[in-house]
Amino acid sequence: MKNVFFSILALVAAFPAQAQLQPKKMTPESSEVWSPEPRLVTPGAASAAVSGFTPPSDAIVLFDGRNLDEWESVQGGAAGWNVADNAIITAPGKGGIQTKRDFGDFQLHIEWRSPAEVKGNSQGRGNSGVFMQGLYELQVLDSYNNRTYSNGQAGSIYKQTMPLVNAAKKPGEWQTYDVAYTAPRFNKDGMMLIPPYITVFHNGVLIQNHTAIQGHTDYIGRPTVKPHGRGPLMLQDHGNTTGFRNVWIREL
């Protein structure tokens, strides 16, 4: 890093007094920043059919309605969930599935649907979850007329931070999560120097705004922390037949 870039910078930095003594005439262009030039992305189109936007040009499509090629079983081997009606359907008892790809910082769009026929209540009703980097759970639950603990309802960072509001749709209707996520940064000691931060829109409604995630999702006790690198997107098998579709990620 002791290179020409720094040398030039230092020269500029060391002698601004000269500029101050001999004021340089400036045009308004002097306050413009031209570099870098933001990369072009062709956005998707808003569509009732997909409950949101179709994937933009730089998205990695993780499920387009056809197959589980991008997924595998969390327990190893092929993803044992089902594909029907252009959706991924949980196969209760088969365990979670996760993407073959690993991710760091990303924007995520995912749609999900709780079973139309209501069975059970509280955590037993339409329970699943979307795990950022395989570790941090954004709760999926049928939270329509279904009171449970606030930090366990749909849109909560499970057992951590409740959503700002409950924007749930009815069971059987497609719902969306639009997520901005930055991964944690660990130091050499394994400490989380910068936690993961997450912003979530649920069905177009802001429910998490730059929420600091405390650690990975545990059912009991406090969130714990383990250093990690990139990780997959994981969908939880919690015993209910939840559907997922139109899953895509943009790496930030």
Added chain:
Amino acid sequence: MKNVFFSILALVAAFPAQAQLQPKKMTPESSEVWSPEPRLVTPGAASAAVSGFTPPSDAIVLFDGRNLDEWESVQGGAAGWNVADNAIITAPGKGGIQTKRDFGDFQLHIEWRSPAEVKGNSQGRGNSGVFMQGLYELQVLDSYNNRTYSNGQAGSIYKQTMPLVNAAKKPGEWQTYDVAYTAPRFNKDGMMLIPPYITVFHNGVLIQNHTAIQGHTDYIGRPTVKPHGRGPLMLQDHGNTTGFRNVWIREL
């Protein structure tokens, strides 16, 4: 604040050692948080017609396609812009318009359209702006095949922070901004103790992620800071006939 609430809390806080000596049996319910219960919001529906979501149940609709009842001229008096094709159209030379209502922290949805016929270039093409609290500009510009300075293109916090990518649509097409915004907090000295933070999706693509805004938007020089309370949403007249529609805000 020296009330029963604190007294009870203090009692609990002062003697946890006892619980430690005589471990209380816990069920997993001990780690649930039930209060407050997130308020119910009926979300809108994704729709191609509105390039995004229709307003959720708790939104304040600032323009529904019909009239400027929610708006006034920044220079005083009635809003002198036009309504046509269910859109608000800039009336160049009439100056900006702003909402009669003032806002603090909010989620904003707004759609805009640059003139279909391309005239001019750089900052001269489809230029307008959406000002949070009347002060902090999210730039509106026809940035389709129209190179300008990066911190001045569509989706920039004008003359401050460039967008992460350029997700512009073609001139004449409706585009969306979905915004999460928290207002600055000033101290008694008039210092910005907590700056405004803004997250923006442009046509469904994340372009600003928890960006700290430095001060209000100035054309020349550095951003400056003045303490303020709630403020209106303001739309800029920059001499181009930009259209706006489907404008709604949810107070956070």
Added chain:
Amino acid sequence: MKNVFFSILALVAAFPAQAQLQPKKMTPESSEVWSPEPRLVTPGAASAAVSGFTPPSDAIVLFDGRNLDEWESVQGGAAGWNVADNAIITAPGKGGIQTKRDFGDFQLHIEWRSPAEVKGNSQGRGNSGVFMQGLYELQVLDSYNNRTYSNGQAGSIYKQTMPLVNAAKKPGEWQTYDVAYTAPRFNKDGMMLIPPYITVFHNGVLIQNHTAIQGHTDYIGRPTVKPHGRGPLMLQDHGNTTGFRNVWIREL
């Protein structure tokens, strides 16, 4: 807010194109910001005697070595702790003490000393706590050669976030916490829209860096959230005779 200030701003904002067409000559002074002028504070002096800095001119001194005039019992009535050797000493069994004043955003300096004679271990050794706004605990513990759970040792946000390192001094030695704290902001629904953030130096070593606090400190289960306004600084009685001295706060 629809005042002259906004009107002037809007005029400037509406017609910058003119400046662009007729570039104004600028000097480097154009990028200077002169207002507000930071308020003068006479800083304290670094001193071995106080294990840090003496109070700056705008500090509210909460304990200067002499009496408990600024304090009261959490359970009501006068603060029943002792003053000896220019220090506040916990009176085990009397419950916590708290300041009569309430605070919002602040900088805090506080010094504390665990008993020189080591008794007990883990959480039983030199246990106390400093509660921001009476609710959020920065743990005080004799953490010198005293392993306990990481999120319960000195410098942890108790049962939430462990310190980055263990910078503990020996029992019987004075130790310092220098804290930058911003209070949470709640919305009308009672939701924590902006959490408390805390930065802590322990004996001059950074141990918490902009840590988001999740809720108030509970011994069991997850942190819970209740809306509140300003609150006192609270010191915990956990059954050990911890000393405190040189306590001052600067309101931010």
Added chain:
Amino acid sequence: MKNVFFSILALVAAFPAQAQLQPKKMTPESSEVWSPEPRLVTPGAASAAVSGFTPPSDAIVLFDGRNLDEWESVQGGAAGWNVADNAIITAPGKGGIQTKRDFGDFQLHIEWRSPAEVKGNSQGRGNSGVFMQGLYELQVLDSYNNRTYSNGQAGSIYKQTMPLVNAAKKPGEWQTYDVAYTAPRFNKDGMMLIPPYITVFHNGVLIQNHTAIQGHTDYIGRPTVKPHGRGPLMLQDHGNTTGFRNVWIREL
């Protein structure tokens, strides 16, 4: 990353419903986090002689009063500044000096002294600067009874963010900066996905609290952004004979 760790986690994550059906008895220990164990650091001692704390055990001492072994000229070659009275003294005209080592995230302690004899005014008086990673300037200036622009006085992020208060000491007196700094994170496009954040205590007084830095320090115009990795600590030659001493860094 598709390893045993994730597999175990996924098993736990997939079947928590069982625990819910058969509540496991928990002790308060269930909410303790034991790993990682914070690394031990022996803190320094508060001392009038060093205007703050002596270096903790894990500090990299960049200047201990004797020589410039840790430094080099920004323009290449040996650092041409002087050492006198156990301090580094600017050699006006020789250009800046920077550390041979590069840093990412860090805590910094540095002491500085403006010339006892006052000459000049505003930016001409005791002007120097401390550059994080060689790029982001924390301003050094004699700001005692010396009005200049607020975002250019001592403790400002130069030409960006003014200090919360003016905690300057008199010319000729030693002053301290205690800094917590996290480096920016850039993405593949060269965009600053996470900006640098800086917290600064000036003579023990909080003057910057988690301030987002906008780009590197430019004398004219807006801050610009260029992706970079680790970088040195740099001291500016601005034509005044500023002294520096007791310089140490802890890598976070």
